[in-house]
Amino acid sequence: MRMRxxxxxxxxxxxxxxIAFAALPRGKALxxxxxxxxxxxxxxKNFKALxxxxxxxxxxxxxIRASARNIEALSAKASHWFPxxxxxxxxKTGAKPEIWQNPQDFVVKMRDFQAxxxxxxxxxxxxDLALIRAQSSDLxxxxxxxxxxxxxxxxx
Amino acid sequence: MxxxxxxxxxxxxxxxxxxxxxxxxxxxxIWSGVAILTALIFRLLWGLFGSSTARFAAFVRGxxxxxxxxxxxxxxxxxxxxxxLSVIALLTAVAVQVGLGLVSQDEDGIYMGPLxxxxxxxxxxxARDFHELWFNVVLGLIVLHVAAIAIYRLRGRKLTLPMxxxxxxxxxxxxxxxPGKWWAALLCLVAAFAIARWVVAGAPPFGS
Numbered sequence: 486m487r488m489r490x491x492x493x494x495x496x497x498x499x500x501x502x503x504i505a506f507a508a509l510p511r512g513k514a515l516x517x518x519x520x521x522x523x524x525x526x527x528x529x530k531n532f533k534a535l536x537x538x539x540x541x542x543x544x545x546x547x548x549i550r551a552s553a554r555n556i557e558a559l560s561a562k563a564s565h566w567f568p569x570x571x572x573x574x575x576x577k578t579g580a581k582p583e584i585w586q587n588p589q590d591f592v593v594k595m596r597d598f599q600a601x602x603x604x605x606x607x608x609x610x611x612x613d614l615a616l617i618r619a620q621s622s623d624l625x626x627x628x629x630x631x632x633x634x635x636x637x638x639x640x641x
Numbered sequence: 642m643x644x645x646x647x648x649x650x651x652x653x654x655x656x657x658x659x660x661x662x663x664x665x666x667x668x669x670x671i672w673s674g675v676a677i678l679t680a681l682i683f684r685l686l687w688g689l690f691g692s693s694t695a696r697f698a699a700f701v702r703g704x705x706x707x708x709x710x711x712x713x714x715x716x717x718x719x720x721x722x723x724x725x726l727s728v729i730a731l732l733t734a735v736a737v738q739v740g741l742g743l744v745s746q747d748e749d750g751i752y753m754g755p756l757x758x759x760x761x762x763x764x765x766x767x768a769r770d771f772h773e774l775w776f777n778v779v780l781g782l783i784v785l786h787v788a789a790i791a792i793y794r795l796r797g798r799k800l801t802l803p804m805x806x807x808x809x810x811x812x813x814x815x816x817x818x819x820p821g822k823w824w825a826a827l828l829c830l831v832a833a834f835a836i837a838r839w840v841v842a843g844a845p846p847f848g849s
Contacts, residue, residue: 532751533746533750533765534750536753541758625751629665632748632749
């Protein structure tokens with residue numbers, strides 16, 4: 486247990502340091518910003534699709550599972566979407582400067598999201614609708630926790 | 642009295658809707674919208690079955706009456722003919738805003754308006770964009786409304802106190818208002834809650 490805690494702390498520190506200190510050429514930074522925007526939008530689209538399915542009178546599990554897979558796969562990539570230098574100083578983005586001012590907190594929220602995306606993926610592979618609903622709501626709260634604090638109201 | 646309660650409730654709810662959405666309390670924002678919907682339905686019904694000064698048929702007048710009002714020849718109680726235009730504009734703008742909100746979903750798809758399931762996800766996203774834009778129209782009309790009250794005040798007519806107390810000095814020869822029946826107000830209120838409850842359930846046969 487102690488070792489595990491230590492490992493998690495070490496991993497968080499390394500990731501936080503990665504977010505804080507990586508210097509990027511402009512072209513690469515813009516490409517990441519673009520990938521982040523598209524990725525977040527796709528996660529949102531998938532979440533909307535599965536939420537609607539869960540509210541339907543007879544939810545289509547295939548749609549829910551496909552959305553869960555997409556979200557899980559994209560969530561794994563999301564750690565690489567926020568290197569230093571991809572904030573508002575680079576261009577139009579909803580990512581607030583606070584992300585890079587509180588890297589430790591941001592990484593914790595990112596990990597919460599990734600863990601919930603995996604948990605939701607596992608739930609979706611079952612056929613237990615009550616479990617799927619509960620996990621989808623937990624997943625949604627990790628989106629909200631981060632967005633409330635680190636996303637500005639961006640109009641596109 | 643029901644008209645005045647409606648007015649101040651609406652003002653409070655609009656303020657609360659704005660505050661709650663700015664502070665990411667999207668669930669409270671949706672309930673505030675449902676409360677506004679209930680209030681609007683009540684006002685619409687009270688405008689048909691309410692007191693003499695609340696009825697649309699009595700206070701909404703033609704262009705001739707508005708001209709009389711502008712040149713200061715209008716005498717009466719309740720909403721003036723020019724004020725009536727403001728009432729209609731405000732009620733319509735708020736109704737449009739509520740309608741857009743009902744079919745909207747938030748940017749992340751976590752929260753949906755009670756009727757969002759009746760339209761596609763893309764439509765709900767577009768409705769949210771218009772809902773955000775339309776708030777500027779509502780805000781503009783509120784600014785105009787408050788500015789008009791300020792102008793009346795500069796010209797020596799205090800409109801705020803009567804809107805709180807319901808009492809105003811009556812000029813000679815003007816017929817006083819006929820208050821609505823308490824049971825009519827109760828019936829309008831029950832109907833408003835019933836219709837809003839039906840909308841919250843997801844409308845037609847209760848959702849998709």
